[in-house]
Amino acid sequence: MADLKLRDIGKSYVEVEVLRGIDLDIRSGEFVVFVGPSGCGKSTLLRMIAGLERISRGELWIDGQRVNDIPPSQRGIAMVFQSYALYPHMTVRDNMGFALQIAGKSRAEIRQATDRAGEMLQLTPYLDRLPKALSGGQRQRVAIGRAIVRDPKVYLFDEPLSNLDAALRVATRIEIAQLKESMPDRTMIYVTHDQTEAMTLADRIVVLAGGGIAQVGAPLDLYERPINEFVARFIGSPAMNLLPGRIVSTGEVTGVELDAGGQCQVPIPSQPSDQGLAVNLGVRPEDLRVTDGPALFQGRVDLTEALGEVTLLYFGTGSTQEPVIAKLPGIHAGLNRQTVRLTAEPKALHLFHGGQSLLYRSQAPAPAAPPEPPGGEDLGPVVKPTPAR
Numbered sequence: 001m002a003d004l005k006l007r008d009i010g011k012s013y014v015e016v017e018v019l020r021g022i023d024l025d026i027r028s029g030e031f032v033v034f035v036g037p038s039g040c041g042k043s044t045l046l047r048m049i050a051g052l053e054r055i056s057r058g059e060l061w062i063d064g065q066r067v068n069d070i071p072p073s074q075r076g077i078a079m080v081f082q083s084y085a086l087y088p089h090m091t092v093r094d095n096m097g098f099a100l101q102i103a104g105k106s107r108a109e110i111r112q113a114t115d116r117a118g119e120m121l122q123l124t125p126y127l128d129r130l131p132k133a134l135s136g137g138q139r140q141r142v143a144i145g146r147a148i149v150r151d152p153k154v155y156l157f158d159e160p161l162s163n164l165d166a167a168l169r170v171a172t173r174i175e176i177a178q179l180k181e182s183m184p185d186r187t188m189i190y191v192t193h194d195q196t197e198a199m200t201l202a203d204r205i206v207v208l209a210g211g212g213i214a215q216v217g218a219p220l221d222l223y224e225r226p227i228n229e230f231v232a233r234f235i236g237s238p239a240m241n242l243l244p245g246r247i248v249s250t251g252e253v254t255g256v257e258l259d260a261g262g263q264c265q266v267p268i269p270s271q272p273s274d275q276g277l278a279v280n281l282g283v284r285p286e287d288l289r290v291t292d293g294p295a296l297f298q299g300r301v302d303l304t305e306a307l308g309e310v311t312l313l314y315f316g317t318g319s320t321q322e323p324v325i326a327k328l329p330g331i332h333a334g335l336n337r338q339t340v341r342l343t344a345e346p347k348a349l350h351l352f353h354g355g356q357s358l359l360y361r362s363q364a365p366a367p368a369a370p371p372e373p374p375g376g377e378d379l380g381p382v383v384k385p386t387p388a389r
């Protein structure tokens with residue numbers, strides 16, 4: 001059992017500030033996944049938790065102990081890297097047991113721990129093999145086994161599956177999920193580029209961007225209620241479409257007229273002063289469907305990609321703006337070069353102003369005496385909610 005508290009953590013290299021103001025509580029037994037664009041500092045944050053990078057600012061607490069100055073070996077953590085880095089001349093069992101040998105454990109203890117890890121990872125038949133006689137997936141399992149034998153309170157994974165091919169990634173991802181199930185009180189923190197890994201493994205996802213935390217939440221929370229356009233487009237593939245428009249009617253349901261001509265009603269509350277406000281309507285490719293009725297979007301299909309279970313339709317690929325993408329179940333090759341009308345359920349729509357979701361503004365606590373809105377133009381900043389803990 002170990003919880004982690006990150007308080008105002010920052011990291012600077014000589015002239016570059018990579019991370020700042022990271023505040024995060026990770027509960028005992030939680031599986032937390034860090035995602036974000038390349039270079040946003042995911043690995044740096046993980047390495048600071050491991051003790052492999054110095055923490056420039058702020059405090060890190062593991063299990064109630066401030067560990068900023070505690071060496072990695074005394075933090076009760078084990079880290080699994082992308083490159084499995086096994087000793088080529090040692091058997092699987094010796095690779096897994098090496099840390100225990102260094103720690104001075106008895107042969108019987110080492111044997112018991114490596115037997116148990118071998119069983120958990122289905123490596124029992126391979127314990128006497130050298131790494132070169134294993135597949136990539138098996139080698140990565142040995143690397144995980146090396147962490148398991150130490151029985152750490154916290155497991156850190158830095159893109160452990162990125163060297164594996166697609167099929168092995170899926171198989172090993174499922175094994176990691178099962179591993180978590182079998183160790184419910186162990187805390188796991190996992191860095192990945194892979195959306196599916198993040199969505200399927202995480203209890204909570206932490207989206208890092210611009211040196212800080214953009215949003216923290218359960219995978220479906222981030223998918224259904226992204227706090228801003230960045231998170232909206234980062235979670236989900238292909239990325240959410242953003243259609244520019246303006247608010248034409250306000251209330252519990254907001255009317256939006258799109259620059260391209262479509263109209264829609266969005267069940268997100270707005271105030272009278274929002275009338276005329278420039279917004280982006282967000283709609284995920286998978287939420288669009290073809291209609292004969294009133295359309296949210298209408299255009300000529302420039303390209304279709306048939307992926308088997310779904311077809312992707314691309315619109316406006318020639319313009320400077322991002323193409324609009326629809327993801328329809330089934331095969332729709334006949335739609336190529338056709339003009340298609342698309343719509344979506346109102347509850348699948350998102351509204352953004354100045355990059356921030358209007359959904360969250362409505363949840364902000366009302367001030368004791370709300371000031372009169374000044375003339376209906378300036379809404380002021382969209383208030384961020386307190387991230388879920």
Ligand SMILES: Nc1ncnc2c1ncn2[C@@H]1O[C@H](COP(=O)(O)OP(=O)(O)OP(=O)(O)O)[C@@H](O)[C@H]1O
Binds near residue numbers: 037
């Ligand atoms: N030793 C260093 N000196 C200076 N800058 C560094 C150093 N190590 C990392 N950085 C910078 O810190 C930033 C964050 O790096 P980090 O590897 O944590 O990103 P990441 O989000 O894990 O990226 P990726 O997804 O590409 O692995 C990058 O811009 C990187 O160039």
